[in-house]
Amino acid sequence: MEKYRDIGLKLTPQRLAILHYLEGNKDHPSAESVYRAVQKKFPTMSLATVYSTLSALKEKGSLLELTIDPDKKRFDPETRLHNHLICISCRRIVDIHGEYQLDLPDNANHNFAIIGSQVEFYGFCPDCSPKQTTPVKEASHVRRS
């Protein structure tokens, strides 16, 4: 937890609890999820404190804010560039660590200064058996359970 002091954050017990919960967390939790988890060990914890801490961490570059869930923000302690696999039924989000070297053709960059890219794969997770929403071509071989 040294590194958090180094980036200029006061290490309060509340923050340590949040940091501990986030450490290595692969659930891409929402603010509410962080709150519920941390509150168990720390009953006086306030939701506003969670938001303020998440915001501070984001500001310092130690946390990623994901815009993957239409209903709320999700957070990811893994700040290295990576991609996601999203269950369109239960909204489970899984990290994908394969790198995709995607280049935008020069004539398609619309004069943007491009900084990075992110890939989102959509599908049904093993717990959400594929309901035939849209006829899926080419995906049947991946189908499972």
Next chain:
Amino acid sequence: MEKYRDIGLKLTPQRLAILHYLEGNKDHPSAESVYRAVQKKFPTMSLATVYSTLSALKEKGSLLELTIDPDKKRFDPETRLHNHLICISCRRIVDIHGEYQLDLPDNANHNFAIIGSQVEFYGFCPDCSPKQTTPVKEASHVRRS
């Protein structure tokens, strides 16, 4: 507008106004944007009607709900699979129509039944001169304005 009757929606004047605004629209408008635009021609229009119409169109598969903007939902009348270029300063969203055939290694699909993928490119649009937030390597040659 025939196709909308065909999918089982009543064609009210309000809906026609919304459909007309969305037709070919490349702005990826929010519900509020649709409301403001349509209200000009249709002062009695209610925001709830906009939400309900957008929701109905989404339901019918004639509209995509984008989860690209952290603050609100954006909508896209282009329902064919495509990718986006996003300005991290002004949140402008531009369509990218190049196809990327992205395959997830079999050992990385986490037993998901994958339906599709979407790529998001991030950067600064021409109107938002790159402010040095993060040192950007390799992007300077694209820089402009």
Next chain:
DNA sequence: GTTACTGCAAAGCTTTTGCATCCCT
């Protein structure tokens, strides 16, 4: 004539803000 849509208001969520108190450094 039915059924579904509209518009208004109210409510529901997520997220932000103000402010007095507290506590890390």
Next chain:
DNA sequence: AGGGATGCAAAAGCTTTGCAGTAAC
């Protein structure tokens, strides 16, 4: 000590819902 963090409550967006009146089919 001082400045930032906490916690509570209130407020601010965005979105949904309930319902009476109305219009499309």
